[in-house]
Amino acid sequence: xxxxxxxxxRLLSETLRKFLNTGYGFDAxxxxxxxxxxxxxxxxxxxxxxxxxxxxxxxxFGGFGGTTVDMMVVMEALGEALxxxxxxxxxxxxxxxxxxxxxxxxxxRILPALIAGKTKMAFAQTEPEARYDLARVAxxxxxxxxGWVLEGDKRAVLHGGCADLLVVSARTAxxxxxxxxxxxxxxERGAAGLAIDDARTLDNLRVADVRLSGVRVGRxxxxxxxxxxxxxxxxxxxxATALVCAEAVGAIKYAHDATLDYLKTRRQFGVPIGSFQxxxxxxxxxxxxxxxxxxxxxxxxxxxxxxxxxxxxxxxSAAKVKIADAARHVSQEAVQLHGGMGMxxxxxxxxxxxRLTTIAQAFGDADHHLxxxxxxxxxx
Amino acid sequence: xxxxxxPEETAFRDEVRAWIGANLxxxxxxxxxxxxxxxxxxxLGWHKKLATKGWVAPxxxxxxxxxxxxxxxxYIFEEECGAAxxxxxxxxxxxxxxxxxxxxxxxxxKQRFLPRMYNGEDFWVQGxxxxxxGSDLASLKTRAVRDGDHYVVTGQKxxxxxxxxxxxxxxxxxxxPKTEKRQDGISFLLIDMTTPGITVRPIVLLDQSRExxxxxxxxxxVPAENLVHEENKGWTxxxxxxxxxxxxxxxxxxxxxxxxxxxxxxxxxxxxxxxRFADRLTRVxxxxxxxxxxxxxxxxxxxxxxxxxxxVSLLKIKGTEIQQALTELMLQTAGPxxxxxxxxxxxxxxxxxxxxxMPRYCNVRKATIYAGSNEIQRNIIAKATLxx
Ligand SMILES: Cc1cc2nc3c(=O)[nH]c(=O)nc-3n(C[C@H](O)[C@H](O)[C@H](O)COP(=O)(O)OP(=O)(O)OC[C@H]3O[C@@H](n4cnc5c(N)ncnc54)[C@H](O)[C@@H]3O)c2cc1C
Numbered sequence: 142x143x144x145x146x147x148x149x150x151r152l153l154s155e156t157l158r159k160f161l162n163t164g165y166g167f168d169a170x171x172x173x174x175x176x177x178x179x180x181x182x183x184x185x186x187x188x189x190x191x192x193x194x195x196x197x198x199x200x201x202f203g204g205f206g207g208t209t210v211d212m213m214v215v216m217e218a219l220g221e222a223l224x225x226x227x228x229x230x231x232x233x234x235x236x237x238x239x240x241x242x243x244x245x246x247x248x249x250r251i252l253p254a255l256i257a258g259k260t261k262m263a264f265a266q267t268e269p270e271a272r273y274d275l276a277r278v279a280x281x282x283x284x285x286x287x288g289w290v291l292e293g294d295k296r297a298v299l300h301g302g303c304a305d306l307l308v309v310s311a312r313t314a315x316x317x318x319x320x321x322x323x324x325x326x327x328x329e330r331g332a333a334g335l336a337i338d339d340a341r342t343l344d345n346l347r348v349a350d351v352r353l354s355g356v357r358v359g360r361x362x363x364x365x366x367x368x369x370x371x372x373x374x375x376x377x378x379x380x381a382t383a384l385v386c387a388e389a390v391g392a393i394k395y396a397h398d399a400t401l402d403y404l405k406t407r408r409q410f411g412v413p414i415g416s417f418q419x420x421x422x423x424x425x426x427x428x429x430x431x432x433x434x435x436x437x438x439x440x441x442x443x444x445x446x447x448x449x450x451x452x453x454x455x456x457x458s459a460a461k462v463k464i465a466d467a468a469r470h471v472s473q474e475a476v477q478l479h480g481g482m483g484m485x486x487x488x489x490x491x492x493x494x495x496r497l498t499t500i501a502q503a504f505g506d507a508d509h510h511l512x513x514x515x516x517x518x519x520x521x
Numbered sequence: 522x523x524x525x526x527x528p529e530e531t532a533f534r535d536e537v538r539a540w541i542g543a544n545l546x547x548x549x550x551x552x553x554x555x556x557x558x559x560x561x562x563x564x565l566g567w568h569k570k571l572a573t574k575g576w577v578a579p580x581x582x583x584x585x586x587x588x589x590x591x592x593x594x595x596y597i598f599e600e601e602c603g604a605a606x607x608x609x610x611x612x613x614x615x616x617x618x619x620x621x622x623x624x625x626x627x628x629x630x631k632q633r634f635l636p637r638m639y640n641g642e643d644f645w646v647q648g649x650x651x652x653x654x655g656s657d658l659a660s661l662k663t664r665a666v667r668d669g670d671h672y673v674v675t676g677q678k679x680x681x682x683x684x685x686x687x688x689x690x691x692x693x694x695x696x697x698p699k700t701e702k703r704q705d706g707i708s709f710l711l712i713d714m715t716t717p718g719i720t721v722r723p724i725v726l727l728d729q730s731r732e733x734x735x736x737x738x739x740x741x742x743v744p745a746e747n748l749v750h751e752e753n754k755g756w757t758x759x760x761x762x763x764x765x766x767x768x769x770x771x772x773x774x775x776x777x778x779x780x781x782x783x784x785x786x787x788x789x790x791x792x793x794x795x796x797r798f799a800d801r802l803t804r805v806x807x808x809x810x811x812x813x814x815x816x817x818x819x820x821x822x823x824x825x826x827x828x829x830x831x832x833v834s835l836l837k838i839k840g841t842e843i844q845q846a847l848t849e850l851m852l853q854t855a856g857p858x859x860x861x862x863x864x865x866x867x868x869x870x871x872x873x874x875x876x877x878x879m880p881r882y883c884n885v886r887k888a889t890i891y892a893g894s895n896e897i898q899r900n901i902i903a904k905a906t907l908x909x
Contacts, residue, residue, distance in 0.1 A: 177865075272790065272856040297857045302865070338868055340861035343728070343879050348860045350870075409657035419896055469849075476727070476886050480655050480894060481680045484733075484887055486725040494727060494886075498852075498879065499860060506853055508797040 144439070146214065154214045156191055161222040167489050170223060174345040178303065180226045189258030194232055198240055202252035209380065213387040213442040220391025223492055225345050227261050227300035229388070233381040234299070235262020238308045238325065242365035242373045247327070251306065263304035265295040265328075265351045266374065273505040275374050278323050280353065282311035288359040289313070291326060291334075294352055301349030302339030305330050309353065314368050323370040327362045328353070344495040372450070379457040382504040383445045386438040386464040389500045390431075393467060396475040396493050397431045400424065403479055420478060427474050434467040455517040458510040464500070465507035472497040524814075530593055537601045544570050550606040554782075556877040558730065559608055561644060561686040567608045568641035578615045578639055582623065585631075586639045592820045603774025611683065612766070614638040614645035618691050620765050621709070625750040625758055634711070647766075648678040648692035648712070648736060649759070655680075656897050658693070659703045659756065663738060665694035665710060667745070667752075672696070672710060674718075674741040680891070684721050684734035687714045693759055696752050709755040711747040718742070726887070728880035763893060764829040770892045771840030773813055779847045780806060786854040798853070805846045812839045831905035834898035841888035841895065848882040855879075 146154065165184065173181045188194050196211050198204025205211070212233075219228060232255075239251045239262075254260040271277030280293025291311050301307065307328045315322025328335060334356040339349045365373050404415030404424060414420055441460035445453055472494040476483035483490055505513070526534065549563050571577035572586075579595050581587035590598065610616070619638055622631055637643050654661040663676025674694055681690070690712050697706030712719075718741035723731045750758050783802060784793070792798040819832045852859055855875050862879065864871045889895040903909045 267857045269858070297860050338871075339865045340871070340876075341863045341865065342860045343862040343883065346860075347865075350861075409655065409660070411657075411660075414656075417896075419899070473886065477889060477894075480890055481650070481733075484727050484890065486727065486729065491727045495879075495883065498882065502853070502856065502859060506856070508795060508853070511797055512795070 146210075150211055150214050153196070153211060154218060157193060157215060157218045160187060160191065161218060161224070165222050165224065170225070174225055179341065179345065179347050180303070184224075185226050185261075186258050188226065188228070189256065194228075194258055195256035197232065198236065198252055198256055202248065203256045204252070209383060209442040209446045210439075212384055213390075213438065216384045216387035217391035217394070220388035220393075220496075221395045223345075223392065223395075223489070223496055227263070227303055227347075229381060229384060230263045230300035230304065231255060231261045233384045234264040234377060235304070235306065235308055237377045237380055238264065238364060238373065241377060242325065247361070247364065251327075260305045261300070261303055262306050262308065263298050263301040263349075264377075265298045265301060265307045265309045266378075267296050267298070269294060269296055273509045274318070275378060276318050276320050276323070276371060278310050278312055279317040280309070280311040282313050282324055282326060282358075284313075285357065288357060288362065289326065291328070291353040291356040291358060294350075296350055297348045298351050300347055301351050302337055302347050307335075307351065308364060309351075310370060310374060311353075320371050322368050323374070324367050325364040325370045325373065326358050327364055328356060328358060332356050332358070342499060344492070344499045346499075375454070376450070378504055379453055380445050382457050382461055383438070383441040385500055385503050386434075386441055386460045389464045389468050389497060390435050390438045392493050392497050392500070393431050393434050393471045396471050396490065396497070397427055399488075399490050399493075400427065400475045400478050403482075407480075414478075423474055423478065427471050430467040430470050434464055434471075437463040451517060451520070455514060458505075458514040458517065461505060461510040462507045462514065465502070465510070468497040468501040526593070526597075530597060533594055534597045534601065537598055538605070540574065541601055541605045541607060544574075545605060545607055549608060553606040553608055555874050556881045561683075564608055564611050564686075565641045565644065568610060571610065572640045577610060577641070578619065580616070581619060581635075581639075585623070585635050592817065592823075596817060596820065599774045600777070601774075603772075603776075603778050606778065611644065613647045613682075613691070614641075614643065614689075616768075617647065617762050617766050618645055618711075621691075621749060621758055621762050624761060625709075629746070630711075630749065643688040644683070644686045646681050646684050646687035646690045646714075648681055648690045650680045651677060652679050656894060658759065659707070661693055661695060661707065663692065663694045664698070665696050665708060665743070667696070668742075670745045671742045672745060672748070674710070674712065674738045674743055676738050678736040678738075679733075680724070681721075681734045681736045682732060682891075684736050685723060685731065687721070690714055690736065691749075693755055696755075700753070704756040706753050707755040707759065708752050709749045709758040710743055711749060712738075712741065712743050716741050716743065726884065728883040730880070730884060732884075764833055766892050767833040767837045767898070768829050770888065771812070771816060771836040772844060773809070773816055773840060776809055776840070776843050776847060777813075779844070779851070780809060783847055783850045783854065786851060790854045790856065792854060798850075801846075802850055805843060805850065808839070808846075809843050812836070812843065815839070831901050834893075834901045837892060838895050838898050844888050845885050848878075848885045852878045852882040 192205055193215060195204035196207040196215055200206045236255050239248055268279055282289040282291050309326045309328050310323055311326060312322050313324045334354045336352040337349045339347055342348055405413055407414050437460045441457050444456040475490050476494050479490055482488055552559055568577060578586050579588040579590050583589050615638055622634055651661050665672040665674045692710050692712055693707055694710050695706055696708040700706035718739040720737040722735045724733050726732055787793050816836055855878050858875050859879050861876055
């Protein structure tokens with residue numbers, strides 16, 4: 142057993158952090174989020190340049206051939222800096238679908254462009270009534286000519302507004318909630334019948350409502366096996382969940398560090414507030430939550446690469462339960478221990494609070510994953 | 522012991538309910554129920570309606586417009602206002618500054634300020650906290666120097682809730698910087714916010730709302746007649762007021778309405794059948810049931826007119842924890858749809874209510890910080906009640 146990052150991973154981390162520390166400070170980020178697009182094409186190009194967009198993809202496409210632990214290194218750094226660029230949507234979701242389920246021509250067409258920063262992707266899955274149930278897909282794909290016609294309503298599509306290419310889940314058979322009969326399709330931005338309504342999130346990302354009204358796609362748009370999309374969806378969503386757990390670890394680390402620093406510097410009653418034992422114990426619990434979060438996120442990132450589906454499900458859900466709890470606990474404590482200052486937009490801590498709030502519910506809240514974990518145990 | 526309403530109390534409840542039904546404007550109620558921002562007019566408009574009816578300041582002495590209600594009647598009134606979605610009565614005037622004037626003010630001050638406060642003619646705000654003086658309020662530095670029949674005030678207040686609506690601000694200022702104890706040398710001043718030298722600057726909060734402000738004072742001349750109680754005795758006033766401030770932070774009636782709302786949203790999301798969610802919801806519900814009775818027990822003890830003591834700290838702690846737990850549950854009901862906050866382009870189908878749940882969750886984090894943080898409330902109980 143070895144918990145050390147490799148030299149390569151350390152280098153990756155250092156390169157990325159150096160870039161973020163110099164070019165992605167709090168003020169620089171505020172400028173980016175205030176733009177109409179809500180993210181920076183320059184930053185995106187720089188991430189491509191540094192090879193960050195290619196970390197998990199095969200070398201034959203120009204990638205780095207990295208593991209999910211390599212991705213953990215990246216996500217942690219992005220989480221700490223609260224990066225708003227569509228990395229998770231493009232690399233963690235869209236790109237992962239293509240890499241794991243795409244046919245060779247699809248991979249060759251999409252992945253090099255993605256790695257080069259020219260194609261952004263998003264995953265259009267959630268529907269109005271579906272909550273976190275991945276089998277709740279009512280969007281229909283009806284055969285027509287040499288392809289399909291897509292009809293349906295997707296919500297909260299992460300970075301759907303800037304995506305060049307969407308992965309859309311739709312039913313080719315069965316009814317809403319059936320495990321079988323879901324298929325995945327690649328839909329290009331600008332396709333006739335595709336309406337995308339973009340919205341800002343409180344944590345300064347973007348989510349879109351995506352309506353498909355008679356969107357025509359060809360044979361080559363089908364990603365993976367017809368009707369057999371759910372296992373691939375589960376696999377990719379588990380992967381993205383592990384990544385978001387790693388991102389949370391970075392954000393939690395920031396919240397921990399900033400709060401500890403505040404306890405040492407803020408003075409009331411003539412002493413640093415960190416000298417009050419009531420607060421010391423609270424801070425200790427924050428530290429414990431951070432360490433536990435890091436451990437479980439590491440476990441999830443290791444296991445998504447090596448475990449079978451049942452084990453992967455169990456570990457990822459375990460991670461998400463702990464991460465959701467830690468995200469809530471640490472973000473709430475960080476604000477509370479900052480007093481009024483924690484409530485202002487002027488400090489990064491409030492932005493970290495919002496990001497952690499969203500992460501707590503991303504790809505399923507703690508309740509959802511507790512239930513999923515219990516179900517995995519029952520069937521084991 | 523009898524925990525049921527008498528026939529008279531039931532009749533009173535019906536009267537209050539009917540009056541609110543006839544007088545609360547639908548658009549204002551919808552703003553309250555959907556967590557939208559209330560304008561100064563919304564707040565004062567409701568205040569004035571209550572004033573006309575004679576119900577705006579139940580706790581005041583009868584001769585100044587109080588209602589002489591029993592503890593149960595006051596409770597019923599709060600309960601009905603909460604359930605119906607009435608705007609809050611902005612507390613800084615009628616519930617905070619007024620008790621101070623009634624206790625410490627001169628006759629002239631009472632005559633001058635109380636009727637206007639009652640009728641909602643001035644919007645009052647609270648200038649206690651400073652950047653360096655939050656929990657440690659007694660370390661405040663804003664200076665007031667006597668110059669003839671004026672005080673000249675220079676310094677800064679922060680976190681002034683609704684300061685941008687403020688017509689008048691009551692402030693704690695330092696009149697003697699050289700005292701041995703920092704609590705000495707503080708005075709309580711009433712300041713007209715149109716006086717030259719005052720600047721109000723907004724602070725954007727966690728939920729991106731504009732609710733609090735910084736207020737800067739640059740040689741602001743305040744007539745000496747606006748001093749309440751004696752010079753350098755402001756700390757006594759300050760502490761007296763804090764008891765009333767904290768009494769208002771439990772918000773039990775509003776929490777009951779929010780609880781009903783959570784249930785409604787949870788039912789719609791199918792979460793009432795989820796044992797994990799149902800458990801957590803039930804725990805909050807029973808906590809609130811207990812707090813309701815604790816509140817009544819304490820109010821009953823205050824019947825004689827004794828100013829509130831350390832017991833209000835308990836109500837503040839529990840009441841605010843419940844408020845936060847409710848916003849957390851509510852946010853959870855929205856699931857993945859909670860993320861959209863503001864559409865880039867206005868559109869008809871945008872679900873603004875669901876979009877309000879995350880900002881609301883963020884906003885209510887303030888409840889355990891303001892009016893004396895919950896840590897400070899625990900310190901108070903430890904010292905005053907437990908003698909530790
Ligand atoms: C939304 C909002 C509205 C407000 N409205 C008003 C208003 O209208 N007028 C006004 O005057 N003020 C207002 N306040 C200010 C509020 O009263 C202060 O924020 C509060 O007193 C805490 O002070 P602080 O922010 O300086 O935090 P600090 O006092 O610096 O506290 C930081 C942390 O340390 C803890 N702490 C401090 N001392 C101790 C101790 N001895 N033991 C244990 N823990 C301790 C606190 O609990 C907190 O967690 C408002 C605040 C907010 C957030």
